[in-house]
Amino acid sequence: MAAGTFELITKHGDHEQVVFCHNKDVGLKAIIAIHNTALGPALGGTRMWNYKNEEEALVDVLRLSKGMTYKAACAGLNLGGGKAVIIGDPKTQKSEALFRAFGQFVGSLNGRYITAEDVGTTVREMEQIFMETPWVTGIPKAFGGSGDPSPYTAHGVLMAIKASVKEQLKTDSLKGVRVALQGLGNVGYHLAEYLHKEGAVMTVADIDQEKVAKCATMFNAKVMSPDDIISADADVFTPCALGAVINDQTISKLKAKIVCGGANNQLAEPRHGDMLKEMGILYAPDYVANAGGLMNVFVELEGYSPDRALDKTVQVYESLMQIFAIAKTENIGTHKAADRLAEDRIRQIGKLRQTHMGSSARPFSTLREVKNR
Ligand code: NAD
Secondary structure (H helix, E strand, O other), rough: OOOOHHHHHOOOOOEEEEEEEEEOOEEEEEEEEEEOOOOOOOOEEEEEOOOOOOOOOOHHHHHHHHHHHHHHHOOOOEEEEEEEEEEEEOOOOOOOOHHHHHHHHHHHHOOOOEEEEEEEOOOHHHHHHHHHOEOOOOHHHHHOOOOOOOHHHHHHHHHHHHHHHHHHHHOOOOOEEEEEEEEOHHHHHHHHHHHHOOOEEEEEEEEEEEHHHHHHHHHHHHHOOOOOOHOOEEEEEEEEOOOOOOHHHHHHHHHOOEEEEOOOOOEEOHHHHHHHHOOOEOOOOOOOOOOOOHHHHHHHHHOOOHHHHHHHHHHHHHHHHHHHHHHHHOOHHHHHHHHHHOOOOOOHHHHHHHOOHHHHOOOOOOEEEEEEE
């Protein structure tokens, strides 16, 4: 690992700090990457994954933490970007001691990095981390946590669809707007509920037939097969399942004039964002549209209120309108305009703030202060 580590860091985003965490007794090998704290403490989940080698783990944490910087910046939050990876098999190598040891490393950063659940970790491990440090979100409601983020993510996606419909179809109402919804899991189901209330006409698909049947009945939705939903006769295509759904094989099948959903990494490659622009299809960049969950954990840091969390997701609408305006003015794809908005905010607000150096500079109160005493 030693050779080329700094080159990798420079290549993948010029991060402020990368912390290698090791505890032989409990089998902990983890990396915490803090990409940028110009806007506030770096927040991002802890992923546990059986990486092929240490370089793969390092590249993953560098890439993911940079993504969090952009997501928080576009969401208008006073947060920077960070992420952590634990190298190991989440099915066989989890233990209380391992996560408490990891929690001590998180604590040693004194609030510069705040962790949360991610692929391979659950609320149970967040509780174990919380035994060692207050700098963890997504803890159970009983501890003042915010619980399941997906209703808030879904509400943010609803705001994103409203902004996209306003921009592309020039209407404020979703009544009669045809939405093709792919994936009826935690986010997709809550979104279907919201869309139904707004009067949208839905076509839905999932590989789980029970979920499809439930949505068809509850929301009077038409049903399509998971393979065909991308070509549905709809105004909006809404991916809420897998990543890379917009790719060389699928892009020409799109009939919708808007792509806007909650799934992460919807574009197989950035060039597919350019292709959407050329085709006259409006793309709501995924990391902007699905930021409601991040907004929810941010509110947890301030002292949790479900109403405040829901209110915050309205920012998704505002941010997208700014992104659409930048894309038009500069004649670039919305995926590039989102990066531009994030970078502008980091530059402007970052100039007004000092680099976040730990608890003395942190803006948060309540839960974390109680736990710190
Ligand atoms: P989930 O696992 O609850 O739901 C995913 C759904 O997609 C499942 O119902 C699954 O059966 C279905 N699915 C899988 N393959 C499919 C296919 N080929 N065609 C149609 N349906 C398929 O996950 P979720 O929490 O709802 O998250 C959905 C997406 O949103 C993911 O990409 C996730 O990373 C992203 N996201 C979620 C949150 C959140 O708060 N949960 C926040 C940000 C981003």
